[in-house]
Amino acid sequence: xxxxxxxxxxxxxxxxxxxxxxxxxxxxxxxxxxxxxxxxxxxxxxxxxxxxxxxxxxxxxxxxxxxxxxxxxxxxxxxxxxxxxxxxxxxxxxxxxxxxxxxxxxxxxxxxxxxxxxxxxxxxxxxxxxxxxxxxxxxxxxxxxxxxxxxxxxxxxxxxxxxxxxxxxxxxxxxxxxxxxxxxxxxxxxxxxxxxxxxxxxxxxxxxxxxxxxxxx
Amino acid sequence: xxxxxxxxxxxxxxxxxxxxxxxxxxxxxxxxxxxxxxxxxxxxxxxxxxxxxxxxxxxxxxxxxxxxxxxxxxxxxxxxxxxxxxxxxxxxxxxxxxxxxxxxxxxxxxxxxxxxxxxxxxxxxxxxxxxxxxxxxxxxxxxxxxxxxxxxxxxxxxxxxxxxxxxxxxxxxxxxxxxxxxxxxxxxxxxxxxxxxxxxxxxxxxxxxxxxxxxxx
DNA sequence: ACCTGAACACCGTTCAAGT
DNA sequence: ACCTGAACACCGTTCAAGT
Numbered sequence: 171x172x173x174x175x176x177x178x179x180x181x182x183x184x185x186x187x188x189x190x191x192x193x194x195x196x197x198x199x200x201x202x203x204x205x206x207x208x209x210x211x212x213x214x215x216x217x218x219x220x221x222x223x224x225x226x227x228x229x230x231x232x233x234x235x236x237x238x239x240x241x242x243x244x245x246x247x248x249x250x251x252x253x254x255x256x257x258x259x260x261x262x263x264x265x266x267x268x269x270x271x272x273x274x275x276x277x278x279x280x281x282x283x284x285x286x287x288x289x290x291x292x293x294x295x296x297x298x299x300x301x302x303x304x305x306x307x308x309x310x311x312x313x314x315x316x317x318x319x320x321x322x323x324x325x326x327x328x329x330x331x332x333x334x335x336x337x338x339x340x341x342x343x344x345x346x347x348x349x350x351x352x353x354x355x356x357x358x359x360x361x362x363x364x365x366x367x368x369x370x371x372x373x374x375x376x377x378x379x380x381x382x383x384x385x386x387x
Numbered sequence: 388x389x390x391x392x393x394x395x396x397x398x399x400x401x402x403x404x405x406x407x408x409x410x411x412x413x414x415x416x417x418x419x420x421x422x423x424x425x426x427x428x429x430x431x432x433x434x435x436x437x438x439x440x441x442x443x444x445x446x447x448x449x450x451x452x453x454x455x456x457x458x459x460x461x462x463x464x465x466x467x468x469x470x471x472x473x474x475x476x477x478x479x480x481x482x483x484x485x486x487x488x489x490x491x492x493x494x495x496x497x498x499x500x501x502x503x504x505x506x507x508x509x510x511x512x513x514x515x516x517x518x519x520x521x522x523x524x525x526x527x528x529x530x531x532x533x534x535x536x537x538x539x540x541x542x543x544x545x546x547x548x549x550x551x552x553x554x555x556x557x558x559x560x561x562x563x564x565x566x567x568x569x570x571x572x573x574x575x576x577x578x579x580x581x582x583x584x585x586x587x588x589x590x591x592x593x594x595x596x597x598x599x600x601x602x603x604x
Numbered sequence: 605a606c607c608t609g610a611a612c613a614c615c616g617t618t619c620a621a622g623t
Numbered sequence: 624a625c626c627t628g629a630a631c632a633c634c635g636t637t638c639a640a641g642t
Contacts, residue, residue, distance in 0.1 A: 187625075211616060221627050222616085228625090232616065288550050297569055300580065304573060314579035319593045326543025333505050352514055356521060362531035363517065376536045376597060383596030404606075428635060438608050439635085445606090449635065 188220060190228045194238050197229075201239060206281060211235070240285040243278045247271055248294045257306035261299065261381050265320050268295050269373060272328045279328050292321050306385050316384040323380060327373045405437060407445045411455050414446075418456060423498060428452070457502040460495045464488055465511045474523035478516060478598050482537050485512050486590060489545045496545050509538050523602055533601040540597060544590045 196217050200209045211232060215222040229235050251267045254260045272279045282291050299317045303309070308316060353359045413434050417426045428449060432439040446452050468484045471477045489496045499508050516534045520526070525533060570576045 210614090212614085223618085223628085224626055226617075283546075283550065286550055288547065293564065296580075300569055300576070304570060304576070309570075309573050309576045311575075311579050313576050314584060315589055315592055317580075318584050318589055319596075322543055322547060322589070322593065325547060326539055329500075329546055330505065330539060330542060333500065333503055347510065352517055353521060353526075356526050358528075359517070359521070359526045359530050362528050363513075363534075367531060367535055372532055372535055372539070375532055376539065379536075379597050379600035380593055382600070427633090429633085440609085440637085441607055443636075 188218065188224060188228060190238075193218065193225060193228045193235075194242060197235060197239050198242060201278070201281070205277060209235075236281065237285055237287075240282045240287050241290075243275075243282050244287060244291045247275060247278065248291050250295045250298055252298055252302070257302055258381055258385055260302050261306075261320065261385070262377055264295060264298055264302070265324050265377055265381075266374075268292075269324045269327055272324070273331060276328060276331055279325075283325075283329065288325055292325070295321060295324075303384070308384065312384075316380075319380055319384070320377070323373070323377055327369065331369060405435065405441060405445060407455075410435065410442060410445045410452075411459060414452060414456050415459060418495070418498070422494060426452075453498065454502055454504075457499045457504050458507075460492075460499050461504060461508045464492065464495065465508050467512045467515055469515055469519070474519055475598055475602055478519050478523075478537065478602070479594055481512060481515055481519070482541050482594055482598075483591075485509075486541045486544055489541070490548060493545060493548055496542075500542075500546065505542060509542070512538060512541075520601070525601065529601075533597075536597055536601070537594070540590070540594055544586065548586060 193214070197209060197214055200214060200217065204213075211225050212222045214235075215225050218224075225235070229238055249271075250264050252260050253263045279291075282288055296317055299320060300313065303313045303316060348360055348363050350360065353363065410431070414426060414431055417431060417434065421430075428442050429439045431452075432442050435441075442452070446455050466488075467481050469477050470480045496508075499505055513534055516537060517530065520530045520533060565577055565580050567577065570580065
């Protein structure tokens with residue numbers, strides 16, 4: 171009733187009756203095995219043993235289907251854990267745990283992003299971060315800003331994960347990308363530039379810089 | 388010859404002969420007017436007055452077409468400008484100018500992201516940042532890390548632009564999202580949380596924190 | 605070398621019709 | 624209320640055939 175087409179909750183199945191949640195269950199399964207391109211109305215209906223048009227009755231069109239699935243992902247992946255004693259540790263732990271969770275399902279996060287529901291995905295983390303920042307003595311406009319800064323770091327890190335190296339069909343090796351002219355008299359830097367960076371190290375580095383700036387202004 | 392299917396460069400048009408670059412030109416036009424979902428092989432062929440199969444000859448299949456278009460975007464949007472005297476100002480100006488350029492065409496950036504070519508898009512900026520950091524006395528592993536940290540901020544900011552508020556079909560108003568329990572005794576914070584944040588201010592805030600951490604370790 | 609036409613195997617969506 | 628079948632208007636892609 172929140173988003174779908176069916177105006178009344180189907181109730182507990184009257185025999186062989188299909189329900190909205192059963193459709194979303196099956197959709198979720200296809201999404202995780204075949205990927206988002208493998209999820210089709212017809213394929214979903216086939217998996218459920220009904221005509222394609224039955225999907226329209228229970229969840230609406232494809233956009234509504236994706237919205238419903240995004241909502242599930244939000245419920246499943248939005249949770250965060252906090253640990254540590256001082257504010258800096260606790261805030262960092264929220265960011266790191268959320269990042270770790272989301273990195274296990276990058277395609278599901280991409281779906282939420284595609285549906286424009288990232289804000290909803292982050293709402294639990296936002297609440298926790300607000301609490302921690304308040305406890306650390308930060309509030310007002312700078313607290314609101316700080317929360318979003320930390321969360322942007324997380325989602326940016328997840329959306330860009332594994333993006334860095336995928337150079338399709340191109341033979342641009344790192345050796346070609348960087349020449350001695352780019353870093354004269356700095357062979358060590360050149361060496362580091364030509365190797366893929368450790369994404370977790372990068373995240374921790376940036377996070378530390380931001381959290382430090384947030385807590386001690 | 389870099390990516391496409393045609394093995395020899397078509398040369399200058401022999402009369403009515405179609406060329407790879409003409410196809411990409413038309414593709415680019417459709418991309419900017421109709422969006423990525425409006426770009427189809429058949430529609431592209433129709434615009435050029437040829438059969439759909441002619442596209443396959445010149446650029447290959449749809450993936451190759453999108454790759455070719457991404458390559459164009461990389462060439463057009465990758466450039467950066469540097470201004471300012473001190474390192475902090477110059478590094479920040481690179482990040483801000485790149486962000487501003489990319490924000491004008493978020494859908495084109497999304498295409499580059501989709502095709503896994505973000506690294507290529509950022510290569511010019513990387514070169515400039517490496518130079519500036521070296522001049523500022525930063526090098527080795529921390530310079531490589533710092534460059535990527537700044538660039539991740541930029542792309543994250545662009546990919547998330549306008550994502551924050553899009554709450555589709557849902558009636559979750561900010562008033563419902565946040566209750567007094569989330570920020571007890573802090574009405575000012577609550578006020579800020581319920582309003583959409585200024586994305587540019589957020590970017591500048593985070594960028595300043597990172598650049599500061601980078602230049603003065 | 606370059607392009608067409610026909611064909612195949614898919615899509616999402618609508619709508620009248622059934623029970 | 625719930626579901627089917629047929630139909631429409633699309634897709635991307637392959638392949639034999641033309642010039």
